[in-house]
Amino acid sequence: xxxxxxxxxxxxxQCFMANGVESTKxxxxxxxxxxxxxxxxxxxxxxxxxxxxxxLAGMQDHASMQEAALASATNVxxxxxxxxxxxxxxxxxxxxxxxxxxxYRSLVENSELAEQNEAHKRQHFQRLKLWFQxxxxxxxIKKLPFEVYHSLIxxxxxxxxxxxxxxxxxxxxxxxxxxxxxxxxxxxxT
Amino acid sequence: xxxxxxxxxxxxxQCFMANGVESTKxxxxxxxxxxxxxxxxxxxxxxxxxxxxxxLAGMQDHASMQEAALASATNVxxxxxxxxxxxxxxxxxxxxxxxxxxxYRSLVENSELAEQNEAHKRQHFQRLKLWFQxxxxxxxIKKLPFEVYHSLIxxxxxxxxxxxxxxxxxxxxxxxxxxxxxxxxxxxxT
DNA sequence: GCGCAAGCTAGAATAATATTCTAGAACTTA
DNA sequence: TAAGTTCTAGAATATTATTCTAGCTTGCGC
Numbered sequence: 001x002x003x004x005x006x007x008x009x010x011x012x013x014q015c016f017m018a019n020g021v022e023s024t025k026x027x028x029x030x031x032x033x034x035x036x037x038x039x040x041x042x043x044x045x046x047x048x049x050x051x052x053x054x055x056l057a058g059m060q061d062h063a064s065m066q067e068a069a070l071a072s073a074t075n076v077x078x079x080x081x082x083x084x085x086x087x088x089x090x091x092x093x094x095x096x097x098x099x100x101x102x103x104y105r106s107l108v109e110n111s112e113l114a115e116q117n118e119a120h121k122r123q124h125f126q127r128l129k130l131w132f133q134x135x136x137x138x139x140x141i142k143k144l145p146f147e148v149y150h151s152l153i154x155x156x157x158x159x160x161x162x163x164x165x166x167x168x169x170x171x172x173x174x175x176x177x178x179x180x181x182x183x184x185x186x187x188x189x190t
Numbered sequence: 191x192x193x194x195x196x197x198x199x200x201x202x203x204q205c206f207m208a209n210g211v212e213s214t215k216x217x218x219x220x221x222x223x224x225x226x227x228x229x230x231x232x233x234x235x236x237x238x239x240x241x242x243x244x245x246l247a248g249m250q251d252h253a254s255m256q257e258a259a260l261a262s263a264t265n266v267x268x269x270x271x272x273x274x275x276x277x278x279x280x281x282x283x284x285x286x287x288x289x290x291x292x293x294y295r296s297l298v299e300n301s302e303l304a305e306q307n308e309a310h311k312r313q314h315f316q317r318l319k320l321w322f323q324x325x326x327x328x329x330x331i332k333k334l335p336f337e338v339y340h341s342l343i344x345x346x347x348x349x350x351x352x353x354x355x356x357x358x359x360x361x362x363x364x365x366x367x368x369x370x371x372x373x374x375x376x377x378x379x380t
Numbered sequence: 381g382c383g384c385a386a387g388c389t390a391g392a393a394t395a396a397t398a399t400t401c402t403a404g405a406a407c408t409t410a
Numbered sequence: 411t412a413a414g415t416t417c418t419a420g421a422a423t424a425t426t427a428t429t430c431t432a433g434c435t436t437g438c439g440c
Contacts, residue, residue, distance in 0.1 A: 103296040155345035
């Protein structure tokens with residue numbers, strides 16, 4: 001990726017997190033990134049294009065980390081737990097990016113540019129399904145509608161992470177890593 | 191509340207959910223609600239003011255429903271379960287309002303006008319704490335940092351509800367009411 | 381019922397901001 | 411190296427939020 005594009009994204013994330021997408025002006029991004037208004041439009045089409053690009057990059061970064069973690073797990077328990085750990089770790093390591101992704105998720109999902117996101121998500125989901133299916137079939141974890149697993153595994157840490165990212169918690173997210181990891185496993189094990 | 195104010199809120203919710211807050215123009219709200227631009231600004235100050243009002247009303251509606259449910263529960267298990275049921279029911283009964291609340295939560299939380307929300311939330315949270323504390327003390331449920339309970343109780347249904355509201359699930363949210371209710375209880379019981 | 385104050389309403393005027401346009405600079409590659 | 415392509419800058423334009431002002435309505439003391 002071109003350096004100027006990278007600069008635009010970095011500057012935009014900075015502005016978006018400081019003042020929100022709505023109140024950051026294209027001129028703000030120009031000032032922070034040093035790239036002209038014309039270039040910004042050349043690369044991203046419009047403000048939403050910047051938001052979508054930032055969002056997709058975040059999702060993909062997390063997804064690949066998750067798949068790597070899953071690949072080295074050798075049983076369901078480790079699989080489930082590695083997903084939770086990876087989730088918490090990604091958020092703890094990229095808090096601003098995570099705030100951005102949570103905050104503007106629906107903006108992206110309701111955008112015209114969302115098909116790319118959908119496609120990636122479907123593929124990722126498909127790979128997760130393949131990994132877990134044998135364990136579902138052999139009764140190592142509860143048999144449930146597939147769409148429910150995600151919520152049982154990630155739901156609790158997601159809720160907490162949101163409040164942690166907003167600075168609304170006493171405890172530090174990583175300190176609860178094992179708590180949520182264990183809770184996810186307890187929710188699924190037979 | 192004045193009828194014109196109500197009309198503005200109803201029209202705004204309709205517009206916001208059809209096209210998103212960013213792309214609904216004040217003029218759109220005027221067209222749908224039949225109330226002039228001047229009146230809209232008189233009542234709500236600016237577009238964000240409308241968003242905040244709509245958000246607060248939703249939160250308070252749900253909170254009072256939740257407190258009513260809790261008041262008629264006579265033991266912890268019923269208390270925990272009634273919170274989950276109430277949560278799912280409110281979302282299933284007010285899907286558009288729920289979509290709005292989820293989608294623009296962070297917009298409101300990052301707004302100047304958010305103190306009112308914070309105050310209400312703290313009070314509500316305090317009342318929940320009072321209700322649960324005796325059961326925590328006598329060991330009817332796990333002893334955990336207080337801030338973790340919310341995520342264990344609501345997290346899974348929240349995650350599923352978000353996908354249900356986005357039309358991304360096969361199953362119907364209310365069909366999983368007992369599944370999530372039971373899961374929450376299993377996560378907390380000793 | 382009358383008059384006045386407060387709150388409300390309409391739509392025009394203004395200001396802020398996103399987006400487009402144009403001309404040219406900098407690469408790419410045959 | 412020259413044609414083609416991509417990129418850049420900043421001015422011009424279009425869109426949209428917000429403010430302003432003048433008039434309308436409602437409630438209330440007399």
